[in-house]
Amino acid sequence: xxxxxxxxxxxxxxxxGVKKAIDCALDLARDARTPxxxxxxxxxxxQVIETLESKNxxxxxxxxxxxGQTGVIVIRAHxxxxxxxxxxxxxxxxxxxxxxxxxxxxxxxxxxxxxxxxDTVIVGDKGHxxxxxxxxxxxxxxxxxxxxxxAERLPAFDKANIVAQTTQEEEIFFAAAEAVKKKSRECVxxxxxxxxxxxxxxxxxxxxxxxxxxxxxxxxxxxxTARLAQLCRRLCANVIAVETEDELPPLPAxxxxxxxxxxxxxGWMIERVAERARALxxxxxxxxxxxLRGLWGVFVGSGAYAGLAAVxxxxxxxxxxxxxADARALAxxxxxxxSLTIINRAREAAVSDREKPxxxxxxxLRAASAGIAAGVLAMALAWPMGPAVLFPxxxxxxxxxxxxxRQTLNIRRVMDFPGSKDFVTALGWxxxxxxxxxxxxxxxxxxxxxxAVAYAVPAVFVRSAALGMSAVHGxxxxxxxxxxxxxxxxxxxxxxxxxxxxxxxxxxxLSAAGWRREAALPMLAASLYTLALLAFYYTGRIPAxxxxxxxxxxxxxxxxxxxxxxxxxx
Numbered sequence: 001x002x003x004x005x006x007x008x009x010x011x012x013x014x015x016x017g018v019k020k021a022i023d024c025a026l027d028l029a030r031d032a033r034t035p036x037x038x039x040x041x042x043x044x045x046x047q048v049i050e051t052l053e054s055k056n057x058x059x060x061x062x063x064x065x066x067x068g069q070t071g072v073i074v075i076r077a078h079x080x081x082x083x084x085x086x087x088x089x090x091x092x093x094x095x096x097x098x099x100x101x102x103x104x105x106x107x108x109x110x111x112x113x114x115x116x117x118x119d120t121v122i123v124g125d126k127g128h129x130x131x132x133x134x135x136x137x138x139x140x141x142x143x144x145x146x147x148x149x150x151a152e153r154l155p156a157f158d159k160a161n162i163v164a165q166t167t168q169e170e171e172i173f174f175a176a177a178e179a180v181k182k183k184s185r186e187c188v189x190x191x192x193x194x195x196x197x198x199x200x201x202x203x204x205x206x207x208x209x210x211x212x213x214x215x216x217x218x219x220x221x222x223x224x225t226a227r228l229a230q231l232c233r234r235l236c237a238n239v240i241a242v243e244t245e246d247e248l249p250p251l252p253a254x255x256x257x258x259x260x261x262x263x264x265x266x267g268w269m270i271e272r273v274a275e276r277a278r279a280l281x282x283x284x285x286x287x288x289x290x291x292l293r294g295l296w297g298v299f300v301g302s303g304a305y306a307g308l309a310a311v312x313x314x315x316x317x318x319x320x321x322x323x324x325a326d327a328r329a330l331a332x333x334x335x336x337x338x339s340l341t342i343i344n345r346a347r348e349a350a351v352s353d354r355e356k357p358x359x360x361x362x363x364x365l366r367a368a369s370a371g372i373a374a375g376v377l378a379m380a381l382a383w384p385m386g387p388a389v390l391f392p393x394x395x396x397x398x399x400x401x402x403x404x405x406r407q408t409l410n411i412r413r414v415m416d417f418p419g420s421k422d423f424v425t426a427l428g429w430x431x432x433x434x435x436x437x438x439x440x441x442x443x444x445x446x447x448x449x450x451x452a453v454a455y456a457v458p459a460v461f462v463r464s465a466a467l468g469m470s471a472v473h474g475x476x477x478x479x480x481x482x483x484x485x486x487x488x489x490x491x492x493x494x495x496x497x498x499x500x501x502x503x504x505x506x507x508x509x510l511s512a513a514g515w516r517r518e519a520a521l522p523m524l525a526a527s528l529y530t531l532a533l534l535a536f537y538y539t540g541r542i543p544a545x546x547x548x549x550x551x552x553x554x555x556x557x558x559x560x561x562x563x564x565x566x567x568x569x570x
Contacts, residue, residue, distance in 0.1 A: 006274045006281070009207060009260035011200040012217070013267045017100025017166075018043055021077035022052075024098040028072050029055045035071030039063065039088065040129060042076045043264035044222040047244070066092045078129035079103045081136020102166050102194040103130060109190045110137040113161035118188065121145060121154065123176045124165025125223050131165055147172045151179035160184040166194040167224035167263065169201060169231060196263065197224065204228055207258035208235035213251065216241045217273045218262030225262030232260075244269065245276035253281055271470075275547060300546040302367070303341030309553035310337035312560030313459070314433040316526075317452035319519035319563045321438050328381055329440040335378040336393065336432045340400035343371035378432075385439050393436075396428040422464040430457035448516070455507070455523055458499045462530060463552050465492055469537065470548035496534055503527045522562035526555040 014022070021042055029036045036057045041049055049059070057074075060066060066073050066088055073092040075085065079099035089095050099107075110120050120138035123145055124131040135142040145151045162180045164173040170193055181187045208214050214232045218225030220243060232239045238255075242248055251257060257277055261270045279297070299305050314333040318325050346368040375397050382393040434456040438449035469492060507524040511517050533551060 006277050007207060007211075007256075007258045008270060008274050009200070009203050009258065011196070011203045012259065012261040012270050013263075013265055015100075015194070015196040015200075015263035017077045017102055017194070017196075018263050020100065021074070021098040022048070024096060025052065025057050025074050026055065028074065028096065029057050035069075036074060037066070037069060037071050038074045038076050039066070039080060040076055040078075042074070043219075044225075045219040045264045045266070045269075047219075047269060048264065048266055063088050063091065072096055074098050076129070077103065079107065079133035080129075081133050082107075083136055084133075099133075100166070100194075102192075103133070106134055106163055106166060106190075106192040107137050109163060109192060110134060110142075110161070113159075113188060113190075114139040114141065116159075118159045118161040119143065119157045121151065121160055121162040121176075121180050122165065123147070123151075123162065123168050123173045128165065128223050130167075134163070134165070145176055148175040148179045151176040152183075154180065154183055157184040157187070159186045159188075161188045161190055163190045163192045165223075166192060167197045167227060168193050169227055170198065200228070200260070200263070201231060204231060204260050205235060207260065208232045208239075210256065211236055211258040212255040213238040213240060213257045215248070215257065215259045215273060215277060216261065217243070217259065217270050218265045219243060222262045222264050225265070228260060228262060242273060245272045248273065248276050248280060251277055251280040255281065257281070279546075296550075297546045300549050301345070303338045303345060303371070305549060305553060306341045307334040307338035309463075309556040310334055310429060310433055312556040313429065313456060314437055316519055316522060316556070316559045316563050317434040317449075317456055318437045320452040320455065320516055320523070321434075321446065321448045322516065323437060323440070326437065326440045329437045332378050332381040332393070332436060333432045335374040335381065336397065337429065339371045339374035339378060340397065340428075341371075342367050342374070343401065346371065382436070385436070389436055389439050392431055396431060399424060400428060422461050422468065425464040426457045426461035429460040433460075451510075455503060458503055459526075459530075459555070462496045462500055462534075463555070465496055466533070466537065466552045467549060468492075470552070493534060493538055497531070500527055500530045500534065504531065518566050519563055522559040522566065525562055526559035529558055530555045 025036055025038060025042060037060050038052075038057065039060055041059045042052060042057070043049070052058075060069075060073070063084055069092060072094045073088060073096070075088070075095065075097045077098060077100040080088070085095075085097075114120060114137060118141075120135075120142045121144075122131055122134050122138075122142060124134070125146065126144045131144055135144065143154055145154065157180070160180055160183075162177050173191070173193060174189075177187075177189045181189075204214075208231070214236045216225060216229045216232065216239065218228075218241075225241070229239055229241045240249065259270060259274050259277065310333040311330050314330055315325055318329070346364040378397065379390065379394060382390045430453050434452040435449065438446055438452070469489065504524060504527040507520050507527060510520040511524060533555075
């Protein structure tokens, strides 16, 4: 394990069963004309649950709540008892079974032996949703044990079938099986631990043996995440269990660190934690730069860096339009982008802050208040320009605020088309950074302004899609409907490449024709930089967090710096 980096387990993150259940619920939410409900939380991860709720997928606390519901009820990956399933189907007009196929296999194994008169012993967590469902197939002759100690206290059996909760640890399961064998005249050992769990545990053991510290990422209510942590603690002295990157403690510079995660942890959360771990190691290795790095992280995380990128884009668009760099137009671009960025980041952090001290919540409230003040400033700056500018600024600003609450406001159908977050972000930035500057100077929309908009909108779309790919979800006009989430990595990269390459060719043609070279050449350089960045993304080495945002927004800073330098020296 290289000491200079963080090793992320290849098996970390969603298992096939969890992914299948989530994809099922998401497909239903997108295609169905009725609400989607799950019987209990779909998975044990609060951040993912928040994402699902934003898509109008909500959890029912009990089967009784299904009565009178007009929507689709989804049985989650853990499965339920056959008695509960029959009752649910009697109450709900439409039920979709998203039980993990490997859990279904355990149902069938238990049912087969229970019908033959066998007692069932389940090695798992008593009260866990999956185990409760398994017990329902045991025909009233089921027993749950957490390990060999509890198995030894079981009564004697004539015939017994021992099975495992699918995420159980192999060592514990087989030790419990040996204890049950000693108490049974006849014993069948049904090894029902799922293959993804075996692979995850095997890799975790190998990493933990060679690591100075192991970071386990996952929800606190996730049984398989807790089991991974227990496994690691037997092999590594320093095991850190976190739900988000904010919970990471300082890490020694030379520490060999492994990162793994439970089956209910999405990839973007794992990447965020790994990125923060790298930053902590770098800070420990270079104490002199720790303060500056921390300040830069605050600058980026606060939304001020996004606002600076908007100012740079507006400046370049002014050069393209042939108008002077008006401070009011630049201030409008900054305040608009900063406002929506910080408000939506504060909203996204609200869920995780519920379990943190009140100081965290007060900090988010102050951030949201600063965002609202910046939004009011943007409207005040737009006021003197009349309705042609003021009304669209107000519209895009309100759209940015409404997007995360589109289900509550009953506008989900209007705003949930694939990639809507990236398209709406591009239109909002394009308006304040390219359209507005033309009005400050001429009070009308020129052909040059049209060219500026033609550059700004696709450039911001690529920027937003790239940040979505990097799992930076606290973006302007934030939402979970990024193009990347709707269409996947390959399609997103291809579209970003195509759009950026087309812009580069167009800007190269404008430069060759001698048209507004003071803007066209800097824009061309920025497009070439973006193509190089996308090529890096294609290798799969996609940065996350502040590093990602720094790299992606740099295209606008580069264009502005080159445009300013050209105007200053020539």
